[in-house]
Amino acid sequence: MLAPIFTRQMAAVPVARGKAEHDMQFEITPNTAPLPEDQRIEAFKALGFGTLFTDHMAVVRWTEGKGWHSAQITARAPFALDPAASVLHYAQEIFEGMKAYRHEGGRVVLFRPEENARRFNESARRMAMPQLPEEVFLEAVDKLIAQDLKWVPEGEGSLYLRPFMFASEAFLGVRPAKEYIFCVIASPVGPYFKGGAKAVTIWTSQGYTRAAAGGTGAAKCGGNYAASLIAQAEAAAHGCDQVAFLDARENRWIEELGGMNVFFVFKDGSIITPPLQGTILPGITRKSLLQLAQDAGITITERLYSFDEWKADAASGNLAEAFACGTAAVVAGIGKVKHTGGEFLVGDGQTGPVTLRLREALVGLQRGQTNDPYGWVRPVELA
Template sequence: MAQTLTNTASAPLAFDIQPNTTPMPEAARLEAFGHLGFGTLFSDHMAVIQWSEGKGWHSARITARAPFQIDPASAVLHYAQEIFEGMKAYRNAEGKVVLFRPQENARRFNASARRMAMPEISEADFIAAVEGLIAQDAKWVPEGEGASLYLRPFMFASEPFLGVRPAHEYIFCVIASPVGPYFKGGAKPVSIWVSTDYTRAARGGTGAAKCGGNYAASLVAQSEAYDNGCDQVVFLDAAEHAWVEELGGMNIFFVFEDGSIITPELGTILPGITRKSLIELAKDSGVPLTERHYSFAEWQADAASGRMTEAFACGTAAVVASIGTVKFRGGEFRIGDGQGGPVTEALRQKLTGIQRGVLADPHGWVHTVG
């Protein structure tokens, strides 16, 4: 029999709880937990809410994870009205399940929705959907260094209509995937390919929105990175092809011998929540940090002179990853000794320590589920 979970804090939605009657056998789940990858294993349930013009958000439920049945004319398949978020649930030092700054994910989700002409969802309903799914699938939150339950809230246009306009029907959903480290081999320096043929975003475009089209457009450049023996691709600006912007799925930071840090300013790049948190942690520690344009030419010169001692990328999936080698058409260079550095490691340890409840949380970023 279906139960009902009501978010009494501020949102009007009530979630029907419809338990999965055929969950993954426990032995199979435990066996899968022994070799976690990233994004290939999924929990038993999903959260779903529907939106329709004139009715708003409705039919909220936590139900068995299953394929959607959508019309071939669904607007998302033709005009790519789709957005998503990435967030993680962790087990802290006390064994409780926690989220990291979920309100920021909700706010960024709505910023993406506004840019893509999609309906906004209240922060309370967004978080209630995430928490409702975690409550139903709590056993899917793994323990251990680098392990977490990756949560993917997303929304897409489901109305069958081939005219070019914002859709009148949408589906919001949250799915969950227990994961290990994003990069194989754990926290080791990654190699970066600088794309000179492709750009990710331009002023006035969708670069600051977390929409699937941005990632689809980056895949050919990412493939080029793999072909050149690199882990990730970094994009330059679309106007001058001179300024470093961000990686295919991560923001980037540069560390200098005087202890200062530079990171590209917002505008055409994604306003990463990990990025925002690292900026605040750096400033808490008295580290001089500047958000500004930084050119590829400067990057090469500063690495060659030794003025730049470290560089790192960050994001929800990878958290913090040192950059060891940078390759481009015509050459390559190394950052410092190619093995990372103390500033990157200190920031990574501070961030993950707060996320997992090992270190104090002075900003109140950690949100306990339940």
């Protein structure tokens, strides 16, 4: 049995972020034609994922020799891009995914946004893009939320935020661009997977790989996801919700899913998750669950775990549960695994108790239902 992780109904620890340390000022230009309020309210009755967008966006530009400039909160609108824009030809693009939650009493918070800002710059370094000061990243997110505050859902919904950056210089030479645009857009969302705590079905790709050593697997760049889409389509054709990738060298070791990290829970209560070796995205949800599991007294090991082990441990009953995690899906139990040679159940095919307990602990922190001893929850700066 898991030890209790946190007590209930204690306020999150308010950690002051402080004022931005840069000289740039965001110019705020309200949208003069926002979505009519009755349409917004109606749309909130059935929130999907990533199909509804708020009225505004944050934009900051970078030019070689000038640096970051022209910070704005403005009406959400298309970009005017030259057909020779570097991003369209060489895919210099990175992004992040994060959520804002409305707590009881109306306070709006973010979950570990500094981790997103830090990872964003790690991705930028790998993709030969300029570093964005973390305080600019955080201020852009805060100011966008403040402008579109009514778009943060109550209850089980959340406001999904998508900070991204792309090369906008018009040229066809193969080199890092000299002009970039950083932008943040926002989308009120419901659950990523339908069916609540229902376990998902996974397709194991044995013909496609996601990343190789020395590649961009640890960066959150669009190219990684583009390369995974054919395998995701293959998974959907086999009636699966997500695809699991094996390593590129031996086609043997489990790495991660198309958009999530993966954990394996054994009958003795211990957990294994694949290690970060440059081919796996260092998930913030993953990092948080590692801490929560350790503090709950769970033995957790980061080590290579093969697909053959997965099948054998599931067949013997040694593997009790498996789950995937990420910002969008939070934590989702894995009930069935399909592959070219057949299929197998994990445990009884349902979301297991360890998975549910860790999910409850994480969601409780995010939504202010439990105390926050880590200072992970940050109030949005509305001023």
